[in-house]
Amino acid sequence: xxxxxxxxxxxxxxxxxxxxxxxxxxxxxxLAWVLLSALDTNANLRVKLPDGATLDNFDAVLTPxxxxxxxxxxxxxxxxxxxxxxxxxxxxxxxxxxxRSRLNRPFLLTVLFATSLPITAIMVPVYALFVRVNLIDxxxxxTFFFAASQLPFAIWLxxxxxxxxxxxxxxAAWTDGASSLQSLMRIVLPLMGPGVAxxxxxxxxxxxxxxxxxxxxxxxxDQMPASVSINEFFGNRGMVAYxxxxxxxxIYSTPVILLYVLVARRLGGGFALGGAVKG
Amino acid sequence: xTRARSLSRSLTRALPVAPAVVLLLLFLAGPIAYCAYIAFxxxxxxxxxxDSFVGFDNFRTAFGDxxxxxxxxxxxVFTVVSALLGQNTLGxxxxxxxxxxxxxxxxxxxxxxxxxxxxxxxxxxxxLYVFFRREGTLNAILDWLRLPTQNWLFTLPILAVSFANVWxxxxxxxxxxxxxxxxxPKEITEAAEVDGAGGWRRMxxxxxxxxxxxxxxxxxxxxxxxxxxxxxxxxxxxxxxxGKSQTLPLFMYEEAFQKSxxxxxxAVALLLLVVGSLFSAVYLRLLRTEx
Numbered sequence: 001x002x003x004x005x006x007x008x009x010x011x012x013x014x015x016x017x018x019x020x021x022x023x024x025x026x027x028x029x030x031l032a033w034v035l036l037s038a039l040d041t042n043a044n045l046r047v048k049l050p051d052g053a054t055l056d057n058f059d060a061v062l063t064p065x066x067x068x069x070x071x072x073x074x075x076x077x078x079x080x081x082x083x084x085x086x087x088x089x090x091x092x093x094x095x096x097x098x099x100r101s102r103l104n105r106p107f108l109l110t111v112l113f114a115t116s117l118p119i120t121a122i123m124v125p126v127y128a129l130f131v132r133v134n135l136i137d138x139x140x141x142x143t144f145f146f147a148a149s150q151l152p153f154a155i156w157l158x159x160x161x162x163x164x165x166x167x168x169x170x171x172a173a174w175t176d177g178a179s180s181l182q183s184l185m186r187i188v189l190p191l192m193g194p195g196v197a198x199x200x201x202x203x204x205x206x207x208x209x210x211x212x213x214x215x216x217x218x219x220x221x222d223q224m225p226a227s228v229s230i231n232e233f234f235g236n237r238g239m240v241a242y243x244x245x246x247x248x249x250x251i252y253s254t255p256v257i258l259l260y261v262l263v264a265r266r267l268g269g270g271f272a273l274g275g276a277v278k279g
Numbered sequence: 280x281t282r283a284r285s286l287s288r289s290l291t292r293a294l295p296v297a298p299a300v301v302l303l304l305l306f307l308a309g310p311i312a313y314c315a316y317i318a319f320x321x322x323x324x325x326x327x328x329x330d331s332f333v334g335f336d337n338f339r340t341a342f343g344d345x346x347x348x349x350x351x352x353x354x355x356v357f358t359v360v361s362a363l364l365g366q367n368t369l370g371x372x373x374x375x376x377x378x379x380x381x382x383x384x385x386x387x388x389x390x391x392x393x394x395x396x397x398x399x400x401x402x403x404x405x406x407l408y409v410f411f412r413r414e415g416t417l418n419a420i421l422d423w424l425r426l427p428t429q430n431w432l433f434t435l436p437i438l439a440v441s442f443a444n445v446w447x448x449x450x451x452x453x454x455x456x457x458x459x460x461x462x463x464p465k466e467i468t469e470a471a472e473v474d475g476a477g478g479w480r481r482m483x484x485x486x487x488x489x490x491x492x493x494x495x496x497x498x499x500x501x502x503x504x505x506x507x508x509x510x511x512x513x514x515x516x517x518x519x520x521x522g523k524s525q526t527l528p529l530f531m532y533e534e535a536f537q538k539s540x541x542x543x544x545x546a547v548a549l550l551l552l553v554v555g556s557l558f559s560a561v562y563l564r565l566l567r568t569e570x
Contacts, residue, residue, distance in 0.1 A: 016376040017384040019376050020373065020380050020384055022387065023372075024387065028447070030395075030407060030409070030416075031406070033416060045409050045414040046414065046415065046416050047416045047419070078462070084302070088298045088299040089299065089568060091295035091298060095295055099292050101289060101292070103293070107296070113560070114307065116500065116562055117556065120373070120506075120508075120528045120551075121549075124314075124531055124532070124535040124545050125311075126310040127541075128541050129313050138321035144302065145306050147302060149307065151299055152303070155299060170318050180292070180295070208399060211400050211401050211510030211513070212510055226399075227401050230405070231513075231514060232403050242409070245405070252399060252402060253399055253402050256398075257398075
């Protein structure tokens with residue numbers, strides 16, 4: 001009996017491995033294309049091994065116009081948006097987590113409701129509104145909108161992480177005369193470092209990859225972040241240097257993949273789902 | 280403590296919430312309210328001094344507009360095929376297989392699927408555009424298998440973008456279901472196994488009922504995400520050819536900007552927002568014990 005169970009287990013494991021590898025093979029093709037084409041100066045649309053791997057494509061796209069300016073713009077927009085999101089979310093989460101109030105529940109429900117609204121739907125009215133209040137085509141306006149769109153989820157996550165920090169430590173500080181702000185800065189936030197890191201990385205990754213928001217709100221080519229500039233570069237189809245496009249895609253994607261790996265390792269897999277998707 | 284003092288204390292305590300509330304009111308609630316207003320006007324992009332209130336005209340136009348009904352239909356196809364059937368089922372299957380698979384395979388496959396998810400939207404769209412092109416990898420494989428090839432982005436654009444959304448979004452469902460399956464106590468499945476229940480029966484009678492709340496929340500969330508996909512389709516097909524992959528967000532964009540009918544485009548946006556709110560409300564209901 002034990003032998004049959006264990007041999008059945010082995011068969012099951014092999015079948016599961018085979019099934020997973022088959023799905024992965026289908027998933028990996030587009031990724032393989034981008035990796036191989038980036039090293040191939042004669043890249044076309046098919047997955048193929050380069051004749052001789054070179055970094056020429058990377059050399060060709062590492063110019064201010066194609067890479068540095070758009071990436072700097074992305075960094076400014078997403079960095080600013082993330083900073084704003086994290087600061088506002090941390091401040092907002094504190095009273096929600098620490099003090100009891102009749103308003104907490106309705107506020108949190110509203111936030112959770114807003115978390116899942118389709119932001120895409122409001123981009124046309126946001127554009128119209130931004131034209132009216134002269135925020136259109138400004139980095140500040142776009143940054144503020146980025147922050148606002150990410151804020152509901154950030155507040156929700158931050159509050160859940162903050163609930164995990166025991167209250168006793170702060171109570172000691174309060175008796176010593178520390179204000180709420182001091183205890184938030186000196187005690188709570190340092191203790192929930194990984195939680196703050198998750199909120200920061202998640203907000204940044206979401207903004208970095210977002211196309212529609214800057215596509216609508218920014219007009220001047222010099223201000224375009226990478227998410228939009230890649231599309232322009234690729235949109236003027238005519239003659240497309242696929243190898244260069246692949247190289248740029250890799251340069252643009254690397255930061256978010258690294259950030260994801262950094263945080264996912266620390267928190268074990270589905271970090272993004274932390275608070276929001278408890279079934 | 281007097282009433283005044285307790286009031287001032289609760290105000291001081293609530294103060295840190297203020298920056299977030301201001302930001303949310305100005306940049307989220309404001310546009311939503313503005314959306315609800317201009318959907319009832321004939322606001323246009325250029326050449327018009329004043330917009331005027333037109334009541335339900337935009338909505339009446341929409342429901343008589345074939346292009347709008349086409350976009351509704353395509354949104355439905357896109358959501359059902361890519362989210363409900365594709366991401367949800369594939370995500371569950373991957374999570375279930377991962378429970379049994381060996382560790383290196385699990386890590387490798389998880390890594391690949393999650394990479395597709397973490398990639399920026401435009402890069403994902405671009406990779407899948409290349410994959411489906413006439414000279415692309417899919418046709419190369421079909422050719423090698425001696426199967427008929429075709430120009431996928433031209434003949435079946437809505438299926439191509441749906442597949443792209445499955446490629447990009449499955450990781451989310453996979454992560455949700457992996458977390459849910461990990462919470463099922465081992466003893467329960469083992470007991471059923473000893474009682475002679477096969478894999479499918481265990482899945483159907485034990486596992487699925489135990490994770491039904493995760494299924495509910497996952498379906499809600501991926502539906503909402505799929506309803507608002509724009510960049511992926513924009514990069515792959517621009518909604519074309521001839522509107523054959525034009526879902527509601529792309530239709531909204533085209534009406535508002537390429538045809539300059541902001542009022543009409545916003546009416547479509549409002550409908551999308553209302554549908555989204557309904558799903559969002561159901562989602563809250565599913566989570567009601569959590570807050």
